[in-house]
Amino acid sequence: MKLYISPIKPHMELNGSEHVAAARRERIRKYHRTEDKARCLVAGLLLKQVCGVTDDGHLTYGPNGKPYLKNGGMFFNLSHSGDYVTLATADREVGVDIEKVAPYSQAVAERCFTPEELKWMRRRGDDEAFYRLWTAKESVMKAVGLGLSMPPESFSVLPMDESEHRIGGRSWFLDWTAHDGHVICRAVERGASHFRN
Numbered sequence: 001m002k003l004y005i006s007p008i009k010p011h012m013e014l015n016g017s018e019h020v021a022a023a024r025r026e027r028i029r030k031y032h033r034t035e036d037k038a039r040c041l042v043a044g045l046l047l048k049q050v051c052g053v054t055d056d057g058h059l060t061y062g063p064n065g066k067p068y069l070k071n072g073g074m075f076f077n078l079s080h081s082g083d084y085v086t087l088a089t090a091d092r093e094v095g096v097d098i099e100k101v102a103p104y105s106q107a108v109a110e111r112c113f114t115p116e117e118l119k120w121m122r123r124r125g126d127d128e129a130f131y132r133l134w135t136a137k138e139s140v141m142k143a144v145g146l147g148l149s150m151p152p153e154s155f156s157v158l159p160m161d162e163s164e165h166r167i168g169g170r171s172w173f174l175d176w177t178a179h180d181g182h183v184i185c186r187a188v189e190r191g192a193s194h195f196r197n
Contacts, residue, residue, distance in 0.1 A: 001090035001188045004046055005098075005179055007083055008038040011045075020044030023056040042085040043078050050087055051076055066145040077142050082182055092189040095143030097135040100182050104130035112137065112152040120158060128183060132160060135185035136174050140167055143187045164190060 012034055017025055024044040031037045047053040051069060060070045069076070076089045082100030104127055109118060113133055121129045136157035141150045144167075155167045157174060165172045171190035176183065 001088060001094060001175075001186060003096070003177065003184070003186060004050055004087040004089075005184070006042050006046055006085050006087075008035065008042050008080075008085060009083060011038045011041050014038065014041055016045055017041050019048060019054075021048075021053060021056045021058070039080040039085055043080060043087070046078070046085060046087040047076070050089060062145045064145050064147060064149065066142070066147075077139075079138075079142075079184075084179065084182055086184055088186045088188075090188045092191055093143045093145075094189070095139040095141065095187045096184065097138035097142065098179075098182050098184045099131045099135050099138075101127050101131050103127055104134075109133075114153060114156045114158075116158055117156060120160065128178075131183040132176055132185070133157060135176070135183050136160070136187070139174065139185045139187035140165075140172055143172065143189065144168055144170075 014037060017028055021044065024040065028037050028040045031040060051074060053059060058070055059067045061067055074089050075092060075094045076087060077094050077096045079086050079096045079098045081098045084098055086096050086098045088094045088096035109121065109130055117133050121133060137152040141147050144150055157165060162173055162175055165174060172187045175186045
């Protein structure tokens with residue numbers, strides 16, 4: 001599995017939008033905020049550079065909207081937050097989430113985390129602990145292809161290490177990275193090649 005991290009600041013003028021697929025150019029156009037336009041553009045540029053997506057026809061979508069390469073051979077997942085866009089690739093189902101560390105909502109934590117996860121977070125006592133849990137849950141939900149229709153409180157991502165996690169009847173490996181005030185977690189289904197950045 002590989003992880004790619006790209007900043008959005010060099011693309012705030014939207015240079016390079018002619019190199020992404022037409023559907024993505026349309027999505028870029030619909031955003032109101034420049035930062036959102038840049039995130040969408042960078043995601044398209046990463047898909048082109050890493051996955052070879054130069055045309056809308058290169059992608060197909062699962063029943064819940066998860067994108068796949070039509071020709072197969074590689075799984076991918078995108079995420080963006082703050083100043084960065086991430087792309088994870090693997091030879092099996094993969095999910096990635098990036099979040100900028102900021103003060104978190106206790107109400108969200110209590111609604112989305114299991115009692116054991118809340119205890120772990122309280123012991124850590126910092127904002128990053130919330131985002132380590134949150135990115136792990138998001139990356140698994142995205143890897144499964146269900147997104148938020150898979151209730152985050154319905155499974156646990158403990159222990160917070162790279163050991164095998166049984167979630168939804170499948171085995172997942174989780175890997176966290178800190179990058180410039182952001183937390184990134186990748187989830188890859190058991191059997192995938194080792195983590196590589």
